[in-house]
Amino acid sequence: MxxxxxxxxxxxxxxxxxxxxxxxxxxxxxxxxxxxxxxxxxxxxxxxxxxxxxxxxxxxxxxxxxxxxxxxxxxxxxxxxxxxxxxxxxxxxxxxxxxxxxxxxxxxxxxxxxxxxxxxxxxxxxxxxxxxxxxxxxxxxxxxxxxxxxxxxxxxxxxxxxxxxxxxxxxxxxxxxxxxIDPVPPTKILVLGADGQLGRALREAYAGMSHVEFATRSDLDLGSGDLGSARPWRDYDTIINAAAYTAVDKAETAEGRAAAWATNVAGVSALARVAAPHGLTVVHISSDYVFDGTSTRPYREDDAFAPLGVYGQTKAAGDQIVATLPRHYILRTSWVIGDGRNFVRTMLSLANSDVNPSVVNDQFGRLTFTSELARAIRHLTETDAPYGTYNVSCAGSVGSWADIAQRTFSLAGHDPKRVTGVASAVYFGKVEGPVAPRPANSVLDLAKIEATGYVPADADEMLANYVKLENRGTAGMTAP
Incomplete structure (x- = not known):
């Protein structure tokens, strides 16, 4: 009744x-x-x-x-x-x-x-x-x-x-x-930018899962005019956008500026136009570069944007576009280290080549390893965490780039005193060509994602494991 x-x-x-x-x-x-x-x-x-x-x-x-x-x-x-x-x-x-x-x-x-x-x-x-x-x-x-x-x-x-x-x-x-009958397979997940550092980490994180597809730019170009018919979108649930233009210095050139806007803004707009009518969840990667780095505390997700350079401007614009979608996760991260050219790998190469580098000591933050970023993506999407923006980096003490370089040398068995800390103005003053301004404070407040049950890994422990694995391959390499 x-x-x-x-x-x-x-x-x-x-x-x-x-x-x-x-x-x-x-x-x-x-x-x-x-x-x-x-x-x-x-x-x-x-x-x-x-x-x-x-x-x-x-x-x-x-x-x-x-x-x-x-x-x-x-x-x-x-x-x-x-x-x-x-x-x-x-x-x-x-x-x-x-x-x-x-x-x-x-x-x-x-x-x-x-x-x-x-x-x-x-x-x-x-x-x-x-x-x-x-x-x-x-x-x-x-x-x-x-x-x-x-x-x-x-x-x-x-x-x-x-x-x-x-x-x-x-x-x-x-x-x-x-x-x-054949059981109903899960709705598909599509990873864009599958050949980048994060893309490779996501390949490993989703290894063996038949419902996860990986696409490089040659497989699916967000700039193409037929994106709406490029896939049977009703079969998908989530798109993880790991594709981005990240050449922060080159973005300050005329050619780089156009490329950065094409990928980080126009491409994201095209993605949003596909996701909205099909009710897709979009996972998008943001950056500490959307801030100017003048805050005296760690940045929270709702802090106002104030990007200093072109790259940061395009990332901020892309964030605003994705935020209009009902179903979205924006993961704002910093100082990314993964399988590819990165700061730690460069320091290992210099250490093993008997080069004593000068490294900036007035920019502060925490490393984010791509394996951790991939883990955070799976956590948010698989636990049905509330949609929105989340800061993601490793946890632990805050340091400068010079601190990380010295720690890398030490972990690799080299004298950390070989690394000299210098001010950004001094370091970049010697660089030929365009230089993008960097935020002095890139520290992200992790309280929001921690409240969902996610426990960030310690940055120093991750660095030690990374160096242990990478140093085997970089031993004997010459400086780039």
Missing amino acids: TEAGKILEAQHTPIPGLTVWQLPLHGDNRGWFKENWQRAKMVAAGMPDFGPVQHNIAFNESAGTTRGIHAEPWDKFVSVAAGRAFGAWVDLRAGATFGNVFTVELNPSRAVFVPRGVGNAYQTLEPNTVYSYLVNDHYSPGASYTSVHPADESVAIDWPIPLDRAVMSDKDRAQPRLTD
């Missing part, structure tokens, strides 16, 4: 992501009223902001009308507008919960959120039952649907009205058994 007087709340089930919702009914002598879908209240109560785009109604004239079990490539919010129905759901997604079953009676005061890949079925318990569902993608006859026979013995749904007396379609009676 319809339950009046309930408050809006969700109940979890043995099927991950499948939630039962109690809907408040407001009644009087005329009947009742309910808010069947109320985005603000439901999202606040814990429902994914799944962005429905189509509303369907199924009128069922007879009790015992049975439909399903179908898993469509979209999320659904199912409810009853009139009458009663017995609802049944089977997890058809690949994973440990494949085959899990949940059942509950649906009436106007009880609805269910059904995530993509979970088989949905119902049987009407009263004549003239009106079954309603919201979906977050438009119906397409070419979409892939995974279905299971409602009488499957391993699923063993206890239908209130035996199926031999139920009203069913011939198509549903011909569906395969659970053992004969």
